[in-house]
Amino acid sequence: MSAEDLEKYETEMELTLYREYRDVVSIFKYVVETDRRFYLCNQVDVKARTEAGEVFFEVSMSDAWVWDMYRPARFAKNVKVLTFKDVNVEELSPADIEPPKD
DSSP states (O other), rough: OOOHHHHHHHHEEEEEEEHHHHHGGOOOSSSEOOSSEEEEEEEEEEHHHHHTTTTEEEEEOOOOOOEEETHHHHHHEEEEEEEEOOOOOEEOTTTOOOOOOO
């Protein structure tokens, strides 16, 4: 596979992922962003934890969709993320989830 073929494949995968996001965003209540992933979910709980003097976040989500073009299944019933980095949680309002039309 050439570098051009690989770039074309990744571009097509990103477009497919965006289209899937556009199709499913309206069924979720929250957007959760961590240092490694972007999630849509209907329930989220973030807890700050301390262990050996280090602070980290435990993020639990239910009914989630994961923005990851390399995952064969992006829907997950439950997701738990542990991270030492920032976590951003936003509640979607109906106006926020109105995807652009093709």
